[in-house]
Amino acid sequence: MSQDKIIFLGTAGARMVVAKQIRASGGMWLSLDNTNLYIDPGPGALVKCMARKEKLDPRQLDGILLSHKHIDHSNDVNIMIEAMTEGGFKPKGVVFAPADALNVDPVILNYVREFVDDIQIIKEGQTYSIGNITFSSPIHHDHSDVETYGINFLSSKHTISYITDTKYFPELSQHYRGDVLIISVVRLKHSQYYHLCIDEARRIIEDVKPKATILTHFGMTMIQAKPWEVAERLSQEIGINIIAARDGMTFELD
Numbered sequence: 001m002s003q004d005k006i007i008f009l010g011t012a013g014a015r016m017v018v019a020k021q022i023r024a025s026g027g028m029w030l031s032l033d034n035t036n037l038y039i040d041p042g043p044g045a046l047v048k049c050m051a052r053k054e055k056l057d058p059r060q061l062d063g064i065l066l067s068h069k070h071i072d073h074s075n076d077v078n079i080m081i082e083a084m085t086e087g088g089f090k091p092k093g094v095v096f097a098p099a100d101a102l103n104v105d106p107v108i109l110n111y112v113r114e115f116v117d118d119i120q121i122i123k124e125g126q127t128y129s130i131g132n133i134t135f136s137s138p139i140h141h142d143h144s145d146v147e148t149y150g151i152n153f154l155s156s157k158h159t160i161s162y163i164t165d166t167k168y169f170p171e172l173s174q175h176y177r178g179d180v181l182i183i184s185v186v187r188l189k190h191s192q193y194y195h196l197c198i199d200e201a202r203r204i205i206e207d208v209k210p211k212a213t214i215l216t217h218f219g220m221t222m223i224q225a226k227p228w229e230v231a232e233r234l235s236q237e238i239g240i241n242i243i244a245a246r247d248g249m250t251f252e253l254d
Contacts, residue, residue: 004253008245009048013186014219024247033155035131038064045076058083062131063094067164068148069101081112088115098147138175141166144194168200173207181210184217216245
């Protein structure tokens with residue numbers, strides 16, 4: 001898999017959307033500079049890889065990344081490690097995760113940790129590399145009681161920023177300035193919960209002015225509002241290419 005692309009294996013956010021599988025919750029597969037990285041393998045990640053017409057072979061993965069340990073982002077991490085390493089018989093790959101995903105009520109089982117070449121702890125302001133890409137975790141997000149980080153990816157041709165779950169704070173847009181901006185937008189309107197709403201996403205997009213923005217990780221209020229229509233209106237209003245991700249969607253970076 002050499003073509004640069006992002007494959008959305010699930011666009012569900014919030015507990016009820018995931019629990020009822022109103023949308024799939026498999027996370028994202030990033031192919032960049034001949035490097036394959038699975039991001040946030042939530043419930044159904046492996047099933048969605050295998051169910052595609054052109055199957056995604058976990059053995060082609062170079063690594064797996066968790067932005068945080070909530071179940072909609074981490075549920076399938078163990079089976080994806082097993083699939084990547086052929087049940088542990090062919091150890092390979094790197095797993096990146098915040099410390100609490102490994103040490104406090106851990107979501108990565110001890111026995112599968114031996115199947116990978118390395119496990120690296122994501123910390124604020126750090127830079128990492130895997131294959132031919134580098135990425136950084138610029139700032140700690142304000143997301144309930146778990147350690148959470150967004151990611152900036154850098155390859156020879158592309159910069160991609162991923163803003164995962166967080167309460168809004170003004171510094172967000174300063175730290176995520178990729179040409180392609182992926183934002184988890186769980187809620188249509190602001191609430192007391194630790195997730196972004198569409199107005200907060202708009203502030204970020206207007207500040208960053210990326211070449212393309214992809215909205216994903218939708219809760220019930222966003223789904224009821226038809227996220228593709230929300231994205232289209234927002235795109236027309238501010239003059240920036242904004243799309244709502246669909247389950248199974250492939251976004252070609254080239």
